[in-house]
Amino acid sequence: xxxxxxxxxxxxxxxxxxxxxxxxxxxxxxxxxxxxxxxxxxxxxxxxxxxxxxxxxxxxxxxxxxxxxxxxxxxxxxxxxxxxxxxxxxxxxxxxxxxxxxxxxxxxxxxxxxxxxxxxxxxxxxxxxxxxxxxxxxxxxxxxxxxxxxxxxxxxxxxxxxxxxxxxxxxxx
Amino acid sequence: xxxxxxxxxxxxxxxxxxxxxxxxxxxxxxxxxxxxxxxxxxxxxxxxxxxxxxxxxxxxxxxxxxxxxxxxxxxxxxxxxxxxxxxxxxxxxxxxxxxxxxxxxx
Numbered sequence: 001x002x003x004x005x006x007x008x009x010x011x012x013x014x015x016x017x018x019x020x021x022x023x024x025x026x027x028x029x030x031x032x033x034x035x036x037x038x039x040x041x042x043x044x045x046x047x048x049x050x051x052x053x054x055x056x057x058x059x060x061x062x063x064x065x066x067x068x069x070x071x072x073x074x075x076x077x078x079x080x081x082x083x084x085x086x087x088x089x090x091x092x093x094x095x096x097x098x099x100x101x102x103x104x105x106x107x108x109x110x111x112x113x114x115x116x117x118x119x120x121x122x123x124x125x126x127x128x129x130x131x132x133x134x135x136x137x138x139x140x141x142x143x144x145x146x147x148x149x150x151x152x153x154x155x156x157x158x159x160x161x162x163x164x165x166x167x168x169x170x171x172x173x
Numbered sequence: 174x175x176x177x178x179x180x181x182x183x184x185x186x187x188x189x190x191x192x193x194x195x196x197x198x199x200x201x202x203x204x205x206x207x208x209x210x211x212x213x214x215x216x217x218x219x220x221x222x223x224x225x226x227x228x229x230x231x232x233x234x235x236x237x238x239x240x241x242x243x244x245x246x247x248x249x250x251x252x253x254x255x256x257x258x259x260x261x262x263x264x265x266x267x268x269x270x271x272x273x274x275x276x277x278x279x
Binding site for chain 1: 251
């Protein structure tokens with residue numbers, strides 16, 4: 001077996017098991033830590049694809065920003081205890097049924113999908129270096145300039161919204 | 174490293190993404206803690222992003238990765254607003270248990 005394949009299986013097992021432990025563990029802090037490991041292993045997958053810039057951005061955005069936000073919120077709400085009551089048994093059984101059925105249906109759906117999207121034909125040359133990505137992203141004619149600017153507006157609006165939502169209301173009201 | 178998909182195969186990545194997505198769906202349905210539900214949504218988003226990157230490599234086209242950047246920006250905005258909402262809910266109700274949020278039920 002090729003070493004790349006072994007690496008893939010190790011990373012995939014890490015991703016799936018930590019994703020499952022995120023959901024399964026009772027303590028929200030532990031969930032957040034497992035989620036960090038899950039994100040790091042997904043960044044490892046990106047590195048396997050030779051998409052370095054994406055891997056770095058993924059680590060910065062997810063493991064850096066989003067998980068710090070999660071951890072701060074958990075600690076702000078003082079949730080790091082394990083007193084959560086479970087959902088009723090019928091709901092949990094339904095969730096497990098959905099997991100099994102959905103994964104089975106999707107797997108069977110995509111099992112024979114290879115003829116529809118053709119064979120993998122690697123071309124020589126570079127298509128995902130930072131230079132190429134910047135060209136594709138910010139090309140004047142057929143690039144993604146307008147969505148890029150809209151993303152900045154979205155982030156600004158989200159920032160204002162988050163501040164407004166979490167601001168304390170005045171006492172006099 | 175350029176022929177990575179020759180050695181691993183796109184099917185493996187499709188199955189990995191499917192399993193990751195199903196785990197996310199399972200988390201949304203299984204847990205009551207709203208923060209864990211948010212984390213499950215993040216897992217689902219990451220599964221889709223992984224599939225985007227896999228097919229971007231498969232077709233040797235950088236546009237898939239550019240789409241992943243946008244999806245990351247949207248995910249960051251979504252988490253910021255969602256956690257602010259959760260803080261607000263926690264301040265008003267005193268817990269983040271989603272089964273307490275039934276005021277709209279007739």
